[in-house]
Amino acid sequence: xxxxxxxxxxxxxxxxxxxxxxxxxxxxxxxxxxxxxxxxxxxxxxxxxxxxxxxxxxxxxxxxxxxxxxxxxxxxxxxxxxxxxxxxxxxxxxxxxxxxxxxxxxxxxxxxxxxxxxxxxxxxxxxxxxxxxxxxxxxxxxxxxxxxxxxxxxxxxxxxxxxxxxxxxxxxxxxxxxxxxxxxxxxxxxxxxxxxxxxxxxxxxxxxxxxxxxxxxxxxxxxxxxxxxxxxxxxxxxxxxxxxxxxxxxxxxxxxxxxxxxxxxxxxxxxxxxxx
Amino acid sequence: xxxxxxxxxxxxxxxxxxxxxxxxxxxxxxxxxxxxxxxxxxxxxxxxxxxxxxxxxxxxxxxxxxxxxxxxxxxxxxxxxxxxxxxxxxxxxxxxxxxxxxxxxxxxxxxxxxxxxxxxxxxxxxxxxxxxxxxxxxxxxxxxxxxxxxxxxxxxxxxxxxxxxxxxxxxxxxxxxxxxxxxxxxxxxxxxxxxxxxxxxxxxxxxxxxxxxxxxxxxxxxxxxxxxxxxxxxxxxxxxxxxxxxxxxxxxxxxxxxxxxxxxxxxxxxxxxxxx
Numbered sequence: 001x002x003x004x005x006x007x008x009x010x011x012x013x014x015x016x017x018x019x020x021x022x023x024x025x026x027x028x029x030x031x032x033x034x035x036x037x038x039x040x041x042x043x044x045x046x047x048x049x050x051x052x053x054x055x056x057x058x059x060x061x062x063x064x065x066x067x068x069x070x071x072x073x074x075x076x077x078x079x080x081x082x083x084x085x086x087x088x089x090x091x092x093x094x095x096x097x098x099x100x101x102x103x104x105x106x107x108x109x110x111x112x113x114x115x116x117x118x119x120x121x122x123x124x125x126x127x128x129x130x131x132x133x134x135x136x137x138x139x140x141x142x143x144x145x146x147x148x149x150x151x152x153x154x155x156x157x158x159x160x161x162x163x164x165x166x167x168x169x170x171x172x173x174x175x176x177x178x179x180x181x182x183x184x185x186x187x188x189x190x191x192x193x194x195x196x197x198x199x200x201x202x203x204x205x206x207x208x209x210x211x212x213x214x215x216x217x218x219x220x221x222x223x224x225x226x227x228x229x230x231x232x233x234x235x236x237x238x239x240x241x242x243x244x245x246x247x248x249x250x251x252x253x254x255x256x257x258x259x260x261x262x263x264x265x266x267x268x269x270x271x272x273x274x275x276x
Numbered sequence: 277x278x279x280x281x282x283x284x285x286x287x288x289x290x291x292x293x294x295x296x297x298x299x300x301x302x303x304x305x306x307x308x309x310x311x312x313x314x315x316x317x318x319x320x321x322x323x324x325x326x327x328x329x330x331x332x333x334x335x336x337x338x339x340x341x342x343x344x345x346x347x348x349x350x351x352x353x354x355x356x357x358x359x360x361x362x363x364x365x366x367x368x369x370x371x372x373x374x375x376x377x378x379x380x381x382x383x384x385x386x387x388x389x390x391x392x393x394x395x396x397x398x399x400x401x402x403x404x405x406x407x408x409x410x411x412x413x414x415x416x417x418x419x420x421x422x423x424x425x426x427x428x429x430x431x432x433x434x435x436x437x438x439x440x441x442x443x444x445x446x447x448x449x450x451x452x453x454x455x456x457x458x459x460x461x462x463x464x465x466x467x468x469x470x471x472x473x474x475x476x477x478x479x480x481x482x483x484x485x486x487x488x489x490x491x492x493x494x495x496x497x498x499x500x501x502x503x504x505x506x507x508x509x510x511x512x513x514x515x516x517x518x519x520x521x522x523x524x525x526x527x528x529x530x531x532x533x534x535x536x537x538x539x540x541x542x543x544x545x546x547x548x549x550x551x552x
Contacts, residue, residue, distance in 0.1 A: 022379075062375060062382040068390055072348045098399065099338060099372055100426040100492075103298075106338040114344055123374065123399045125421055127428020145401055150376040152403020155450055156443065161435050167443070174431055216376075 001090050001118050002139050003182045006207070007231045009055045009088055011276055014267035016232050017259060018056035018092065018209070019046065020239025021078065022063050027244055029251050039067070039074035042251075044081055046243050049256035053263040056090040056235050057082060058209075079115050090235070091117045092143065092209065098123040098130045105133040112137045119143050121187060121209070124171045128178060135179050142184050144175050147199065149189025149212030172202045181205040188227070190218020190236065196226035207233050214241030220262070224269035232274050238262060277366050277394050278415055279458045282483070283507045285331045285364055287552055290543035292508050293535060294332035294368065294485070296515025297322065297354065298339050303520055305527050315343070315350035318527075320357055322519050325532035329539040332366040332511050333358060334485075355391050366511070367393045368419065368485065374399040374406045381409040388413045395419050397463060397485070400447045404454060411455050418460050420451050423475065425465025425488030448478045457481040464503070466494020466512065472502035483509050489538075490517030496538070500545035508550050514538060 010016050021043055025033065028042045035041060047057065059078060064071035082091050097107045097120060111120045112134070119141035122131055134142045147157055147168040157168045165173075172186060181203075188199050190212035199208065208227055212218035213236055220236060228234055238258070246254030270276050286292050297319055301309065304318045311317060323333065335354060340347035358367050373383045373396065387396045388410070395417035398407055410418045423433055423444040433444045441449075448462060457479075464475050466488035475484065484503055488494035489512055496512060503510055514534070522530030546552050 024382075060375075060379060062373075062379045062386065066382045066386040066390065068352060068386075069345055069348050072345050076344060096373070096375055096399070097338075099336075100424070100487075103336060103338045106300075106342045110338065110342040110344075114342065123372070123401050125399050125401045125432060126424050126426060127431030127433070129426050129428040131428075148376070148402050150402055150405050152405040152407075155403030156401060156446065157403070159435075159437050159443065159446060162438060167432065167435065170432060170435060211376075 006055070006090055009090070010232050013053070013055055013263070014270060015053055015055055015263040016234045016236055016266055016270070017054040017262050018058050018235045018237040019050050019054045019242055019259065020094070020211070020237045021046065021057055021059040021243065022239040023243065024063055025067065029247055029249065031249055037074070039064075039071065040077040043074070043078045045252040046255050047082065047086065049252040050242065050259040051086055051089065053256070053259040054089070056092060058092040058094050058237055060094040060239070076115065079117060083116060090119065092119045092121065093117040094121050096121050096123050096145065098126050100126070101129040101133055104130050108134045108137065112140045119185070121145065124175065131175065132178055135183055140183070142179065143209045144171065144184065144186050146171050146186040147188045147192050147195060149191045149216050149218065153189060169198070169202050172199070176203070181207065185209050187211065189216070190220070190223050191216055193219070193222050194226055196223060200227065200229065204229060205233070207235060209235045209237065211237045214238045220265060221269070224273050228269070228273040230274055232270060232276070236266070282331070282366055285366070286508050289329070289331055289539070290546060291329055291331055291539040292510045292512055292542055292546070293330040293538050294334050294511045294513040295322065295326050295330045295518055295535065296370070296487070296513045297333055297335040297519065298515040299519065300339055301343065305523055305525065307525055313350070315347065316353040319350070319354045321528040322531050323358065323362065325528040326518065326535040327362055327365065329532070329535040330365070332368060334368040334370050334513055336370040336515070352391065355393060359392060366395065368395045368397065369393040370397050372397050372399050372421065374402050376402065377405040377409055380406050384410045384413065388416045395461070397421065400451065407451065408454055411459055416459070418455065419485045420447065420460065420462050422447050422462040423464045423468050423471060425467045425492050425494065429465060445474070445478050448475070452479070457483065461485050463487065465492070466496070466499050467492060469495070469498050470502055472499060476503065476505065480505060481509070483511060485511045485513065487513045490514045496541060497545070500549045504545065504549040506550055508546060508552070512542070
C-alpha cells in the first residue's frame with residue numbers, strides 16, 4: 001500500500017486506528033480456547049467486527065512465536081485472511097527485527113514475500129545496513145523504533161550527544177537519509193505527550209505508529225494535538241483495550257464498540273487538528 | 277548452563293568456538309536440498325561433525341522464519357536434538373528481540389520455556405523493561421547487543437554523550453546494573469579490533485559473543501589479544517566459513533576440518549592470552 005492509499009483510507013473511514021492483534025491464548029474467551037485454530041478464529045471474529053472502524057491491523061509476533069509451530073500457522077492464516085478479505089487494511093508485522101545486512105535481507109524476504117505484510121517494525125541500533133534491506137520492496141514500509149512507549153525508553157533514547165541532540169532525534173535524522181516518508185514511518189509511544197512536538201520538528205511529513213493508548217495510559221487527545229500533520233500522519237494502535245474488551249461470548253461486539261468509540265473520537269480530532 | 281559450566285567446557289575442549297547455524301535452504305548441498313526435512317538433516321550432520329571442536333551453537337532465527345511453518349519445525353527439531361544428544365553445548369537463539377515488558381515476557385517464555393535454549397540475543401534500544409523479563413530464568417542468559425560487527429554499527433553505537441561516553445559504553449554500564457556476568461553477555465563484533473580494549477574497560481568480567489570472523493573479515497588473533505580475560509570470556513562465532521566450507525557431499529567433513537582449524541588456533545590463544 002502506498003502513502004496516498006493510506007491517507008485515502010484514513011479520510012474515507014475518518015479513522016487512524018490500528019487494532020493490535022496481541023492474541024494471547026490464555027486470555028481469549030473460555031468458549032473458544034479449546035477449539036483447534038482458536039487463535040485464528042478469535043482473530044477472524046475481531047477483524048470482522050472491527051474492520052469498519054480501523055485502517056490497520058498489527059499482529060505482535062511475540063504472541064504467535066510463543067506457541068511455536070501452532071502459533072506460526074495461526075499467524076499465516078490471519079495474514080492470509082486479511083489480505084484476501086480486507087485488502088484495504090494496512091497490515092503491520094510488529095516484529096522489531098534488525099540484524100546484519102544478509103540477515104535483515106532474510107527477514108525482509110520472510111515478511112514481505114512469504115507473509116506479504118505491508119510493513120514491519122525495525123529496531124535501529126545496528127544502523128543503516130540493518131535497515132536498508134527492508135527498503136527494497138515497492139509499496140512496503142519500514143517502521144523504525146524512535147521513541148517508544150515504555151518506561152525503559154528513557155534509558156537510551158533520550159541520551160544527548162555533544163550537540164544536545166537526543167538519540168531518538170539522531171535516529172530520525174539519519175534514517176531520513178535512507179528513505180522518504182513514502183516508505184519510512186517511526187514508532188513513537190502515546191505516553192510521550194509533548195515530545196511529539198520534538199518528533200515533528202525532525203519528521204514533519206512522516207507517518208508515526210503510536211502504541212500506548214489504553215492499557216499503557218497514553219492520551220489520544222495529546223497525541224493528535226502534538227503529533228498530527230496535514231495528512232493526519234498518525235496510526236494509533238490499541239491492542240488489549242479492544243481485543244479483550246470482554247471475556248465473554250460478546251467479545252467481538254465489545255471489541256467493535258471500543259473500536260467505534262475510538263473511531264468517533266478520531267473523527268473529531270481529524271477535523272480539529274488536520275482540518276479533514 | 278551456568279558460568280562455571282561454560283568456562284569448564286572451554287577449558288576441557290580448548291575451544292571457545294560457537295558454530296552459527298545460519299542454514300539457508302538455497303545454499304545446502306544439492307543432494308540434500310530436495311529431501312523432506314533437509315534443513316534439519318543438514319544441521320544434524322553439521323552438529324555431529326563439529327561438536328568435538330566447539331562449545332556452542334547459534335541458530336539465527338531469520339533463516340528459519342524465512343521458511344515459515346516448515347522453518348519453525350526444522351528449528352524445533354534442531355534444538356531438541358542439541359538438548360538431547362549434546363547437553364554440554366551452550367545454545368544461543370540469535371533473535372535480537374526486545375519489546376515492551378509484557379511482550380518481552382512472551383518472547384522469554386517462547387525461547388526459554390518452549391524452545392529451552394540457554395541464551396537469546398536482545399537489542400537494547402528500548403531499555404531496562406525490555407531486557408529484564410529475560411533475566412528471570414535460572415541458568416538462562418541475555419546476550420545484549422553492544423558493538424556489532426556490521427558497518428552500520430558506527431551509525432548510532434559510537435555516538436558520544438556530553439561526557440564523551442559512547443552509546444555502546446552506556447549500554448554496557450547501564451545493563452551492568454540489571455544483571456551480573458553470570459547471566460549477561462554482550463555482542464561485540466570481531467571487526468572492532470582495538471575497541472575490545474574499551475569494551476573490557478567497562479565489562480572486564482563479562483562473556484562476549486563475537487560474530488564476524490570469517491566471512492565478515494574479523495581477526496581471531498586480535499579478538500583474543502584485546503578481548504580475552506582470565507576465564508577466556510569469549511565465544512567466537514563462525515557461521516558461513518564452517519557450514520558452507522564445501523557445497524559437495526563432503527560438506528560435513530569440510531565443516532569439521534574448518535572447526536578443527538579454528539579450535540587449534542583457539543587452543544594456542546587460550547595459552548597465550550589467558551594462561552589456560
